[in-house]
Every structure is written in structure tokens, then in C-alpha cells.
Amino acid sequence: MEPRKRTLYSQIYEELKTKIERGELTEEEQLPTEVALAEAHGVSVITSKRALLELERDGYIYRRRGSGSYVKRREPESEEQKGYAVSEGSFTNDGRGVSTVGAVRAGAAAGNIIAMVLPNEDSSGLMGYIQGASDYLNERGYYLTVHHTQSCPEREREGLYLLTRRPNIAGIILYPTSIHSNTDMLYALYMNGFPIVSIDQYYDHLPIESVVSDNYQGGLMAGTELIALGHKRIAFVSGNGIAYRSSVRDRFYGYCAALKEAGLNIEPELFIHAHEYAKGRAGDEKICQTIIGRLLELGVTAVQAENDHLALELLRASGAQGIEVPGRLSIVGFDNHPIAASAERPITTVAQNFRGIGREAAERIVVGIKQGYRQQVCVTKLDVTWIARDSIGAVPSPLPMNNE
Numbered sequence: 065m066e067p068r069k070r071t072l073y074s075q076i077y078e079e080l081k082t083k084i085e086r087g088e089l090t091e092e093e094q095l096p097t098e099v100a101l102a103e104a105h106g107v108s109v110i111t112s113k114r115a116l117l118e119l120e121r122d123g124y125i126y127r128r129r130g131s132g133s134y135v136k137r138r139e140p141e142s143e144e145q146k147g148y149a150v151s152e153g154s155f156t157n158d159g160r161g162v163s164t165v166g167a168v169r170a171g172a173a174a175g176n177i178i179a180m181v182l183p184n185e186d187s188s189g190l191m192g193y194i195q196g197a198s199d200y201l202n203e204r205g206y207y208l209t210v211h212h213t214q215s216c217p218e219r220e221r222e223g224l225y226l227l228t229r230r231p232n233i234a235g236i237i238l239y240p241t242s243i244h245s246n247t248d249m250l251y252a253l254y255m256n257g258f259p260i261v262s263i264d265q266y267y268d269h270l271p272i273e274s275v276v277s278d279n280y281q282g283g284l285m286a287g288t289e290l291i292a293l294g295h296k297r298i299a300f301v302s303g304n305g306i307a308y309r310s311s312v313r314d315r316f317y318g319y320c321a322a323l324k325e326a327g328l329n330i331e332p333e334l335f336i337h338a339h340e341y342a343k344g345r346a347g348d349e350k351i352c353q354t355i356i357g358r359l360l361e362l363g364v365t366a367v368q369a370e371n372d373h374l375a376l377e378l379l380r381a382s383g384a385q386g387i388e389v390p391g392r393l394s395i396v397g398f399d400n401h402p403i404a405a406s407a408e409r410p411i412t413t414v415a416q417n418f419r420g421i422g423r424e425a426a427e428r429i430v431v432g433i434k435q436g437y438r439q440q441v442c443v444t445k446l447d448v449t450w451i452a453r454d455s456i457g458a459v460p461s462p463l464p465m466n467n468e
């Protein structure tokens with residue numbers, strides 16, 4: 065198997081780890097800050113923060129609250145302790161099977177490793193999921209491995225097949241590529257009694273435990289806040305429609321409920337799916353500019369976007385066309401991703417408790433391991449929080465005509 069390109073955070077991790085092991089960074093020496101590491105490597109602070117988290121978890125550094133990160137005094141390891149505490153890799157499929165890159169500590173006993181399977185490195189809440197799960201598992205003698213499917217259902221399927229055949233994998237925390245992908249595989253794993261918990265998404269048709277945000281409440285919250293500002297023509301914009309992800313579907317249902325409670329018509333023409341605008345066009349920027357043009361034609365004054373990434377694209381597309389946000393168009397995102405706060409016009413959003421989701425999912429897995437086979441559908445929903453920023457305002461006065 066050809067080795068895959070190392071992830072950005074793992075490059076920082078390996079560089080610092082090597083310097084510590086060679087003595088270039090000595091015991092009690094302070095490491096560069098997350099911001100300094102991010103600037104030096106041309107990455108986001110989230111990426112550098114994850115590298116430091118992994119170094120801390122593997123026993124190379126320790127953190128002082130309000131002070132920074134320092135090289136930790138390392139005791140000599142016994143033979144059975146040598147190795148890595150956590151592995152991280154990406155499922156690859158080259159016609160000869162699937163592999164993961166990374167090693168697990170050799171001393172890890174059979175059946176005490178939990179695998180977390182994520183779509184990609186940029187998945188919303190990635191660090192929070194990992195931190196929450198690892199905090200809970202480390203306290204109870206389990207190790208966490210992290211794997212990526214690159215949002216590919218086929219890689220997800222083969223990855224699940226591989227992981228469940230490793231004797232030291234006790235359970236899987238899965239962020240699905242879609243609620244319609246690999247349901248046969250997941251049902252077989254459930255019937256075989258293999259502990260698996262999904263995060264971000266839940267399945268209506270599978271008896272698999274899930275831990276998610278209260279996305280319905282988030283959609284309702286966003287719609288209610290916009291209506292309170294006087295908006296009546298509110299659009300819901302998603303990337304691929306609402307059928308593929310339970311989270312987006314529930315946000316949409318909450319949006320509809322807000323309109324219904326306010327006595328406003330729920331108009332299908334205000335449901336915009338970005339993928340429908342991609343045909344024959346190139347680039348997210350052009351697609352979003354086309355969507356903004358359509359929204360203005362429909363007399364829309366506010367938008368609920370599926371997530372912060374889409375909200376940011378719509379914000380930039382508005383700016384490119386001279387549309388004032390929030391003067392002419394208010395925009396709300398979802399997730400409270402760092403890009404929302406750092407945008408040229410900070411984006412109002414609905415925050416998810418990613419760390420709480422990761423921890424709760426880890427707890428559900430451990431309970432499943434101890435209690436064994438359980439045939440039930442259990443969806444645990446964590447509260448969301450409204451984060452008001454500068455991308456929303458009162459409805460324009462006078463109201464714009466549909467062609468303005």
C-alpha cells in the first residue's frame with residue numbers, strides 16, 4: 065500500500081515530537097503558541113491546536129492554564145508501553161483493500177480501543193468530537209483511534225469492514241457520510257452485537273444509538289429570531305437538499321415550524337438547494353452569486369443556511385454583488401465554526417456542543433460494551449445555543465420589490 069499524504073496537524077505533531085525525542089526541545093521548555101504554530105505552518109489555529117492536543121495525550125507535553133504548553137519529563141518506557149497512544153489515518157482503496165495509517169500503542173489490550181470514523185479533517189466540530197470522546201475514554205482505560213473516509217460511502221463501508229475485524233477494536237463512533245449509505249452493513253453489525261454509535265446523524269430505520277444536536281430546535285430558534293426582526297420572506301438554503309442528512313432535515317423542519325407559529329406561509333420556492341444550481345456552472349463563488357440573485361428576485365430578506373461554510377459563501381457572494389449584509393439581506397449559519405466569527409462580517413449562528421456530543425457518544429459506547437446487545441433506537445439530543453453577531457438586522461424599510 066502506498067502511504068497517504070500526512071494530514072496537516074500530523075505534520076506539526078511529528079515535527080515537534082521528533083524535536084522532543086532528539087532533545088532539541090528540552091524538558092520544561094515552552095513550545096510556541098497555537099497561533100504561532102499556525103502562522104509558521106500556514107494552517108488554521110484549529111489544526112495547530114489539534115497537534116498540541118495529540119502531543120499532550122501521548123505524554124510529550126503538558127499544558128498550563130493561561131501560560132502555554134511545555135515539554136513534559138518523560139519516564140523510560142517498558143517494552144510493552146512503547147508506541148503511540150492514538151492512531152490517525154485515512155481509509156484508502158486502491159483495488160487491493162483498505163488500510164489505515166498510524167499505530168496503536170503496543171500495550172493496548174485486546175478490546176480496549178474505540179475507533180472514531182469521520183468524513184474528513186474539516187468536518188464541523190472535528191476537534192470537539194475528538195476531545196470529548198478521548199476525555200471520557202482515557203479516564204476509563206480506553207484508547208481512541210481516529211480515521212477519515214473522505215466523505216466517500218465506499219471507503220466508509222470498507223473501513224467499517226476492516227475495523228470490525230480487528231480484535232482490539234471494541235466499538236465504533238461513526239459520523240456517517242449519509243443516512244442512506246451502508247445501512248445493510250450497519251444493520252449487520254448491530255445484529256452481530258458490535259457496539260456502534262452514530263454522531264451528527266441518526267437513522268430512522270436502524271436500531272442504532274445516536275448522539276446529535278437538537279437541530280430542530282436550532283432551526284426553530286433561527287427562524288424565530290429572524291421573524292422577531294420583522295422578516296417574513298425567509299429562505300432556507302442547503303447544499304445537497306434535506307434528504308441525505310438528518311441534521312439538515314431537522315433544521316429545515318424547525319425553520320418551517322417557526323414560519324407556521326408566526327402565521328407565515330411556508331413557500332417551497334424559498335427552499336434553495338445549491339446542488340441544483342451547480343449544473344453547467346463552475347466554482348462555489350459563481351453558484352452562490354446565482355443563488356443570491358434568485359433570492360433577491362423572490363424578495364427574500366433573510367436566509368437560514370445549512371451551515372456556517374455555506375453562510376460564509378453566501379456572505380461573500382452578496383458582497384461581490386454589492387448587496388449589503390445585513391442592510392439588504394440577513395444571513396444565519398449553523399455550527400459556530402471558527403470561520404463564522406472570523407468572517408469579514410461575523411456571522412450569526414447556532415452553536416453545537418461538539419465536545420459534549422463526543423463525550424456522550426463515548427459513554428454510550430462503553431455502556432454498550434458492558435451491557436451487550438440491546439435492540440432499541442435511542443437518539444440523545446444535546447441543546448444548541450444562539451450566537452448573535454453582525455450578519456442579521458431588522459428587515460429593510462421600505463421592503464424591497466421582488467426585482468430590486
